[in-house]
Amino acid sequence: xxxxxxxxxxxxxxxxxxxxxxxxxxxxxxxxxxxxxxxxxxxxxxxxxxxxxxxxxxxxxxxxxxxxxxxxxxxxxxxxxxxxxxxxxxxxxxxxxxxxxxxxxxxxxxxxxxxxxxxxxxxxxxxxxxxxxxxxxxxxxxxxxxxxxxxxxxxxxxxxxxxxxxxxxxxxxxxxxxxxxxxxxxxxxxxxxxxxxxxxxxxxxxxxxxxxxxxxxxxxxxxxxxxxxxxxxx
Ligand code: ATP
Numbered sequence: 001x002x003x004x005x006x007x008x009x010x011x012x013x014x015x016x017x018x019x020x021x022x023x024x025x026x027x028x029x030x031x032x033x034x035x036x037x038x039x040x041x042x043x044x045x046x047x048x049x050x051x052x053x054x055x056x057x058x059x060x061x062x063x064x065x066x067x068x069x070x071x072x073x074x075x076x077x078x079x080x081x082x083x084x085x086x087x088x089x090x091x092x093x094x095x096x097x098x099x100x101x102x103x104x105x106x107x108x109x110x111x112x113x114x115x116x117x118x119x120x121x122x123x124x125x126x127x128x129x130x131x132x133x134x135x136x137x138x139x140x141x142x143x144x145x146x147x148x149x150x151x152x153x154x155x156x157x158x159x160x161x162x163x164x165x166x167x168x169x170x171x172x173x174x175x176x177x178x179x180x181x182x183x184x185x186x187x188x189x190x191x192x193x194x195x196x197x198x199x200x201x202x203x204x205x206x207x208x209x210x211x212x213x214x215x216x217x218x219x220x221x222x223x224x225x226x227x228x229x230x231x232x233x234x
Contacts, residue, residue, distance in 0.1 A: 008057030080153030138169030
């Protein structure tokens, strides 16, 4: 199992955001977390990477319990994470954004290199020497995802990768997810059930900090009642 999240409870001060979230990913899967605003999607990802450490429960990455570890150690253990706000370095070039994120884990060959990424993803390669600040929102998102590859992740977490992006860019992000899913296990969050079902094999739906539904994308596609109940905007 690549990721085993067991009954995690996460708090912001006194306020409980996750009420016991449990989910699993097998190696090679691409899985989506859906749910309305405030359901706990972002907090689930932040809890896995140690930014909002769960107060109880377990997070096991490829057999290793990681809950309680600081975020930098969890990253070095091979979990790549792209937050909602992307956070690229605007004053660094595209190339340097990738360079500063590079980290080689002991015993692992570097599958992703700066040169490899710039060659493979033309959109970034063409802009290698431009400052991050000059990129469009969609280009920044591509760079943010590419940057997360520099730690050679065995698991990639993407928090609402499409937020605020134009439809044509959303399509490109979808293609990027499809492409990466050949080599990496991916867990992403999204607001759009349509996007999720297109690019993920399975989906979890969160409501009020709990998993309210789990199924294959195919089953959820056919289950309009569940979509209406947990995902439609009231
Ligand atoms: P969105 O799509 O709006 O990002 P989400 O499903 O990702 O929604 P979370 O951001 O994980 O939801 O929020 C879960 C709950 O935790 C919500 O009730 C939210 O108000 C609360 N929350 C999130 N971040 C904080 C914070 N920094 N401080 C206090 N409460 C927070």
